[in-house]
Amino acid sequence: MKLWFKYAGIILRSQMQYKTSFILTAIGQFLVSFSAFMGIYFMFMRFNTVEGFNFSEVLICFAVMLTSFSLAECFFRGFDTFGGIISNGEFDRIMVRPRNEMLQVLGSKIEFTRIGRFLQAIIVLSYAIPKSDIIWTADKIITLCLMIIGGTFLFAGLFIIYAGICFFTIEGLEFMNIFTDGGKEFGKYPLSIYGEGILKFFTFAIPLALIQYYPLLYLLGRTDNTLYMILPVFGILFLLPSYILWRFGVRHYKSTGS
Amino acid sequence: MRAYFTFFKIRFINGLQYRAAAYAGIATQFAWGFMTILMFRAFYKSSPENFPMTFEKLTTYIWLQQSFLALFMAWFFDNEIFDSISNGNVAYELCRPTGLYEMWFVRSLSSRVYRVVLRCAPILIVAAFLPLPYGISLPIDAATFLLFMLSMTLGSFLMVSINMTIYASTFYTMSPMGIRILFVSLAELFSGAIIPLPFLPDKVHRAFNLLPFASTQSTPFLIYNGYLSGESIRYALLLQIAWLFAFVLFGKLLFRNALKRVVVQGG
Numbered sequence: 001m002k003l004w005f006k007y008a009g010i011i012l013r014s015q016m017q018y019k020t021s022f023i024l025t026a027i028g029q030f031l032v033s034f035s036a037f038m039g040i041y042f043m044f045m046r047f048n049t050v051e052g053f054n055f056s057e058v059l060i061c062f063a064v065m066l067t068s069f070s071l072a073e074c075f076f077r078g079f080d081t082f083g084g085i086i087s088n089g090e091f092d093r094i095m096v097r098p099r100n101e102m103l104q105v106l107g108s109k110i111e112f113t114r115i116g117r118f119l120q121a122i123i124v125l126s127y128a129i130p131k132s133d134i135i136w137t138a139d140k141i142i143t144l145c146l147m148i149i150g151g152t153f154l155f156a157g158l159f160i161i162y163a164g165i166c167f168f169t170i171e172g173l174e175f176m177n178i179f180t181d182g183g184k185e186f187g188k189y190p191l192s193i194y195g196e197g198i199l200k201f202f203t204f205a206i207p208l209a210l211i212q213y214y215p216l217l218y219l220l221g222r223t224d225n226t227l228y229m230i231l232p233v234f235g236i237l238f239l240l241p242s243y244i245l246w247r248f249g250v251r252h253y254k255s256t257g258s
Numbered sequence: 259m260r261a262y263f264t265f266f267k268i269r270f271i272n273g274l275q276y277r278a279a280a281y282a283g284i285a286t287q288f289a290w291g292f293m294t295i296l297m298f299r300a301f302y303k304s305s306p307e308n309f310p311m312t313f314e315k316l317t318t319y320i321w322l323q324q325s326f327l328a329l330f331m332a333w334f335f336d337n338e339i340f341d342s343i344s345n346g347n348v349a350y351e352l353c354r355p356t357g358l359y360e361m362w363f364v365r366s367l368s369s370r371v372y373r374v375v376l377r378c379a380p381i382l383i384v385a386a387f388l389p390l391p392y393g394i395s396l397p398i399d400a401a402t403f404l405l406f407m408l409s410m411t412l413g414s415f416l417m418v419s420i421n422m423t424i425y426a427s428t429f430y431t432m433s434p435m436g437i438r439i440l441f442v443s444l445a446e447l448f449s450g451a452i453i454p455l456p457f458l459p460d461k462v463h464r465a466f467n468l469l470p471f472a473s474t475q476s477t478p479f480l481i482y483n484g485y486l487s488g489e490s491i492r493y494a495l496l497l498q499i500a501w502l503f504a505f506v507l508f509g510k511l512l513f514r515n516a517l518k519r520v521v522v523q524g525g
Contacts, residue, residue: 021435028439035447042458046308047301174282178289186293193300194293 003099007107015112022113029116033066037124040188051193058189059128061216064144065187066121068151068211074114076156078105082163092255101250105163134219143215143229150211150232155180157235157242158206164242167249183208190216211235261356266368273372280376288381291324295392310456314391315483319454321385321394322479328373329414330475332445335421335438336366343428352517359513362425366418398484405491409478412498417474419505420445426509429516450476456485470505473498 015022040062044055053061073080082105085091094104134140162176183206186194191202191213202208211232218228295317302313309316328334339362342348351358385394397403424441428434446452448471455463455476466472477494480486486494 021433024436025439028436028443031440031443032446035443035452038447039452042462043301043453045459046310046457047305050300050304174279175285175289178286178293182290182293186297189297189300194296195299198293198296 004103004107008110011107011110012112025113026116029113030120031116033117033120036185036188037062037120050189053190053193056128056131057216057220059124060132060219061190061212062188063121063125063128064147064151064216065184065212066117067125067148069155069184070114070117070121071148071152072155072159074111074118076106076159077111077114078107078109079159079163081109083166086166089255091253095253102160102246132220134221139226139229140219143219143232146230146232147211147215147219150235154208154211154235154238155183157238158183160239160242160246164245164249167253179206187212207234207238262360262364265356265361266364269365269368270372273369274376277376280373284377284380287324287327287377288384291320291381291385294320311483311485312391314395315485316454317392318394318483319479319485321381322482323451323475325378325381325385326374326410326475328377329370329410330417330449330451332417332449332451332471333442334370335424335434336362336369339365339425340428340434343425344433358517359422359510363418363422366421367414370414370418395483397482402481402484405495406478406482409481409491409495409498412495412502413474413478416470416498416502416505419502419509420470420474422509423505423512426512426516429512445471448472449474450479454479456480468497470501473501 040058041055043050044058048054050058085094085105085108091101094101097104129136158176158180162180165176187208191209192199199209199213202213203210214228214231217223218225298316298320299313302309302316306313311319323330342351348358351361354361382394387393397406424434424438427437431437448466448469450466450472455466455472458466467476473494477486477498481491481494
């Protein structure tokens, strides 16, 4: 952990060397998610509800996904460029060092510019929270926190799987984007609106609904089942299979030799 | 003219080599289009009377958008062009007996076109076999199809000419990052890449329609699916031509001005 902070410190200092570029990129990140927000806003100007969810309820959903995605992207982005690390032989260097490989990959890239997107999420959240009719008792606050934490770890798990597959394919698989970027994009709305089949897929295959749809129901007081409240914990457990895939990949690693 | 055409062909054939990447891309785009349609279906089920067009027209729009994504994606830039400006390789380009603007225009266009050639057919074919209202429907008549092709050509030329002004700005700022990311986020919203423009509130829709971004992808797709007809097609096409002229002129001016004072950064 101490080592990770050292990595983070170095990267932060190096990114701060180009302050203007850093600020502009952060603003850009803010704007990119702003146009996504405008998309939702305009849709709700035309349609008042979607499958029983209104604007402020969808906004909570959107903000939770945006927060978790930006956190995951900020800290786990190293895995996203992992294809490059493998194909240029960088991973050989990582393997010979007497430290955990995962930690080193994590430390190779930390995107502090994602602060722009994170800021946007916080603003949307602080707009949506008072607007919704939720009475904020302790259990509701815990649920919201669990959703964000669970979401962060779930996206982290997806990034790790993405990297794990790189061990076998050398290149990053574009198809995984549908789960990472797609998860962020389509997770703007409660996953139930896409229909039964998609909801099942995102419950059992990629447990995105566990950190989004089910706890949201509890948050909005549509169910009293406390099981729904602790479901996001399974998002954290998602790290387990992704870690196994990663270990499996490391064991099967063949250097590209360049 | 022939030199540019040959250059287009070289880039095009070069690009066709990356077939595996294209196949992975097709799967992603297909899933993406499918999820988008499901999202709109949810809104449709809530209040069909608020839908600005029929559901078949919308799905047609979305499949067109996915098939021709590479022609109109705002975030697609040629990094080699940015690099050659900031590291000085542009000096080599200037030695050629061809115009720099025309050269890069052709280059950007061809790298968009080869991507579409590789990707559009499989997506369109699968979408055509999907049951209605989820699949893509045919245009109303042959004339509409011809107008769509014309409008799409104009739209993709306009997209490239807008890109060219972003490239040109690098001559002045040296680092493209800021303006580029700002441009992309605005263009995505204005061009109807996030949600089709008719879904916006009427006043916003009318305002966005006048902006150059609407003339890139929104116009051709709306012609194809029959949302635009008769007089409004002619108006939209004229607007496309006007914007295309304006951007080519503006881009050329920027280039000429920049090249007059170009400083090549070392060797």
